[in-house]
Amino acid sequence: MLAYAFVAQTPAVDEAMISGIEQAGIEQAPNFQPLYRQIRLLILKRLAKNTWRPGEMLPSETKLAQQFRVSQGTVRKALDELAGQNLVVRQQGKGTFVAQHTPHRALFHFFHLVGDDGSRKLPESRLISCASGRAEPRERECLALSSRAHVVRIRRVRSLDATPVIVESICVPAAQFQGLTDASPAELPNTLYAFYEQRFQVVIAHAVERLKAVSANAEEVRLLKLPRGAPLLEIERIALGHEHNPIEWRRSRCHTDNCHYLNELD
Numbered sequence: 001m002l003a004y005a006f007v008a009q010t011p012a013v014d015e016a017m018i019s020g021i022e023q024a025g026i027e028q029a030p031n032f033q034p035l036y037r038q039i040r041l042l043i044l045k046r047l048a049k050n051t052w053r054p055g056e057m058l059p060s061e062t063k064l065a066q067q068f069r070v071s072q073g074t075v076r077k078a079l080d081e082l083a084g085q086n087l088v089v090r091q092q093g094k095g096t097f098v099a100q101h102t103p104h105r106a107l108f109h110f111f112h113l114v115g116d117d118g119s120r121k122l123p124e125s126r127l128i129s130c131a132s133g134r135a136e137p138r139e140r141e142c143l144a145l146s147s148r149a150h151v152v153r154i155r156r157v158r159s160l161d162a163t164p165v166i167v168e169s170i171c172v173p174a175a176q177f178q179g180l181t182d183a184s185p186a187e188l189p190n191t192l193y194a195f196y197e198q199r200f201q202v203v204i205a206h207a208v209e210r211l212k213a214v215s216a217n218a219e220e221v222r223l224l225k226l227p228r229g230a231p232l233l234e235i236e237r238i239a240l241g242h243e244h245n246p247i248e249w250r251r252s253r254c255h256t257d258n259c260h261y262l263n264e265l266d
Helices: 015-023 035-048 061-068 072-084 103-110 137-143 192-200 218-224
Strands: 088-091 095-098 113-115 124-134 150-160 163-173 206-215 231-240 246-254 259-261
Touching: 035 061, 035 072, 061 072, 072 088, 137 163, 137 246, 163 218
Parallel strands: none
Antiparallel strands: 088 095, 113 259, 124 150, 150 163, 163 246, 206 231, 231 246
C-alpha cells in the first residue's frame, strides 16, 4: 500500500492576496502553505481540468497574476516549481507550455532501465492481450476503484536490441479509457502515455515505483527465454494525474543481465 506524507508549514501569508483569490472565484488552497505554493496548486487544478491541454501555451505571467490577484513574482515562482517537476516547459522568449509526453520524456523521465554500457533506449513492445473485466481487490486498491468497477488489462513483452527483457502488465480504469479494448495492436503505441493524452485526454503527471527481486514464473520463463526460476527485477508503478489521482497500475518484471535500474537524484 502506497502512502503519501504531507508536511504542514505555517509561514506568514498575505491575507489581502488570499482574499483576492477568493474574490476571483477560484478554489482556495490550504492557507498553511506559502502563497506561491497555493498558486501552484490552483494551476495544477486547471491542468487537471484540461483548461490547458498538453503542448498548449499558458497565459503570460502577467495575465495569470491578474487572474489570481497576486504579484507576477509569485506566479513566476509557482511556474518555476512546476517546471522543475517537468509539468510545464518554459521556453525563453516564447512562454510557458504544458508538458506533453514525447519519446524523449518517456526515456528519461519514466523509463529507468539503462544498459550496463550506459546506453539508454526505449524498448520495443509486442502486445499479448488487451481485455476488460471486473476489477480485482489489488487493482481496486491501487486505482482507488469501487467494488463494481471494471478495468482494462494490457499484457505485453518489451525488448531491447531484439532481446525480450520485460513482461509487463498494465491496468487502467475502464471508465476513463472507453474503447481501449477496440484498439488494434498497431494502434497501441510503444509509449502509452502520449496515447493516453491524445486518445483519451488523460494525462500522466507523476509516478511512484517500488522495486523487488522475484523469480520468473512459467510464463515469464517462456516469454523471456530464461531458465526456470531465473531472477527478475519487479518494478511496480502507480501512475498519477496532476492531483495525484491514480490512473494506471503497472507491473514490469525485468531480466537485468545486461542492464540496471538507474535513479538519478538531484
